Amino acid sequence: MESFFYSVNATAPVFLVILLGYILRRIGILDEHFVSVCNRFNFKITLPVMLFVQMTETSLRDNFSGGFVLLCAVITVLSAVGIWIGARIFLKDRHMVGAFVQAGYRSSVAVLGMALVTNIYGSGAVVPMMMVGSVPLFNVFAVLILTLEGPTHEESSLKENLLKAGKDIVTNPILLAILLGMAASWFEIRFPLMLERGMGYVADMAMPQALVCIGASFQGTEALKKIKPTLAVTFIKLMVLPGVFLPICVALGLRGEYLAAVLVMQGSPTTSTGYVMAENMGGDGVLASSAVVSTTVLSAFSLTFWVFLSRSFGLI
Template identity: 35%
Template sequence: MDLVAHLYAALNVTLPLLLILLAGIVFRRIRLVDEHFVATGNRLVFKVALPCLLFLSVAGRSTGESINVTLVVFGLVATLLSVLLVWWIAPFIVDKPKRGVFTHIAFRGNMGIIGLALCVNAFGDDIIAMAAVYLAFVTVLYNVSAVLLLSNSRSMLLINLVKNPLIVAILLGGLWSYWQVPLPDIVNLSLGYLAQLTLPLALVCIGASLEWQSLKANHKQALAAVSLKLVILPTVIVVCAILFGIEGDALGVLFLMMATPTAAAAYVMSHQMTPYGNLAAEVITLSTLLSPISVTLGLVVLNYMSLI
């Protein structure tokens, strides 16, 4: 397979997602959707559609098939070290009051929506279980880190984690898989219909929620965060993973999860807990639009080197 073929295969993974994102932008501009639709759609994805997808993905496979211990442990350690690294360099880029927000938006990726979509497009439906278990563990670390970075209060940390619908869905799916209880066909089909809403609705909402007006004020800080999120951190982590012996589908999942654009949840938390929500919105905008390029190049390199 030559370089052109690798490029074509990688673009097949990323371009469909970009086109749906662009459709969301167009729908917003022609007023086919509005802010209320975006807010409602995001809640529907986060609280219903995506949890259904994750539950079915984990519950439908054996526990041993779903868990790649090496991948999960490496991902957790890599995420934690990424947080510490960005926290350390942040004062050289932003003012001290923005340190927590900058760290948050530079490491927190949109794994639950774009990450899973990339994994499925690249490796097929069979990869969902591995990616979902990875997502479950790293999501816990994401939320713990976010609360620690953005707030001085720790009292609500455990409650927020327990109430997270993604974590709850994956834990329930894991228990269901462990007990080996078959899902009734009616339940399986009904949850499947809801799960199918996840990708198109989420991507349309992300595209429709992109904001351009605030990019001028903090564009240097935003570009620094995007560079860390899309290029520097994924590159360092993947190189370390290769040296550690991770390869094949596990390496592909690790790269695609680490290379995802900044999650929309980062804006919600930053906006609610700090006065610097605009910086988060800028980084989400830029990283979402640029990620197809960085992900495509990364897939081309990994495929060309026969690592995935």
Template identity: 30%
Template sequence: MENLVFSVNAVLPVFLVMLLGYILRRREVLTQSFIDVAVTLVFYVSLPAKMFLDVAESDFFAILDGRYVLFLVCATAASFAAAWALGVALVRDKGKIGAFAHCAFRGNFVYIGLPLVQNLLQAEAVPSTVLVVTFVVPLYNVLSVLLLSWYDPSGTRPSPRALAWQVLKNPMILAVLAALPFSFLRLHIPYAAEKAVGYLGSLATPLALLFVGASINLHGFGRDRLGILAAALFKTAAQPLVCVAAAVWLGFNTEQIATVFVTMAVPTALNAYIMTKKMGGDGEMCAGVILASMLLSVITLPGGIWLLRTLAIL
């Protein structure tokens, strides 16, 4: 019973804020224009501020675990390949395979995963999450562009330079790069600047969760229900089950295993819809997978935490 209570308490605050965002959007307290501004503020200001402080105030050499980074990269690439193969096997319409695979492997770690890991480990700063943002999130972008370009009706293919530029211009990657000199040289951030950046970073979690909730569309299933459900189950159940089992077998510590679980179990990223639509993919299927994965994660996230606690892994 204690493990069940802990699991629910770790997840419930995140979903309660998302639920509030959904209610406020339905009551038109949060308008679409506000959501658009909030997304921009969180993506370009608040989250980079948080990442900057997390890296600048830590010893990056101590955080950087090459074996763990290699595992994260390989697990993400393997999930991507498995999602693509599953899409080819299940989805008859070739034009929908890109949307299926994209939404089946790409998780919403930045907006939902970060607060979940903090709640789960009861810590404000979790070193292993810095590695996910630094190495996994850029990999999401690269793999997604390659996948969607493969199925792009226009037949366009991105150049290696364009891919590299897309990764480097990500605000969170820029924040990590800017923070590295402070971490490597153990430079002290002036008190006033540190507090100001801290204030901005503290906005990230509540605003992000509010706009995620406000963006939920309960009419997103449409057709292709079997494919949508398969992609959502892959994202929220199969992917974390396999990757966490591998992490445990390889002997990673509790913090690293918790981060792997959350990284792989969070619902599909909302920006998967935007990128899929922009690159000629099936937006309707993508929206359906996002909604289905969010609904399933209400069960799979606390259920997975309960199982890991019961097995004394966390």
């Protein structure tokens, strides 16, 4: 019961902010123009700054484990590629593929990861290593998939699409922020206090704005038309991926904080960053926002199940 209430307390505030955005749009305080501008602002400014700050605040040099980072990277690649192949086979609407795949493998590790692991162990030292192994690849695959499955894909040659994907990857502000933050953390670069506070203020805007925009852009009628892919990607995100990779990690000898970090990486809700990227790169924004809402609501139950199961076997 304690695990259940913790999961609810971790996910309910996120859902409430999304609900606030939905209500504000319905009563006319927010409009489509605001959502469009805010999404662009989040994509180019607030989310990159937030991720940069989060990476600089972790101590990669002190807590680095190359084997665990590599394992997280391999799991991320297998998840993204596996879901991508499945989506290409089973989704009839090609426009949905990019958003579906991204919603399936990409987790809210920055928001929920540290909180969950710290709540269980009193320390979240392994979470930054998990983020190093997964978050850059989250973004690389997101750019690659959204570019190759985007609306201009069939109008261009494979070479043109690959060149565009490469350009989008090296110029993606979120990915650049993560890499710069990792470098700053590794070399222990410190910034003047006024700059740190300024970046902190901008970073604090990222998640609330992204969540409000998800709610404001959520289209109930359109979302109902896409209820089947939404439920499918939610099941994959919250149940299939943890069900596949947690036993593998246990067989490899992972226990305690390391296993909990993998659980967060695979079983936490779809990140709102994915919705922002889908909206800004021509993906299916309705499916992306629906996946964020559904995985956020249902993760309170699924995470409780996985934590309870792992604790029952003495694994975490």
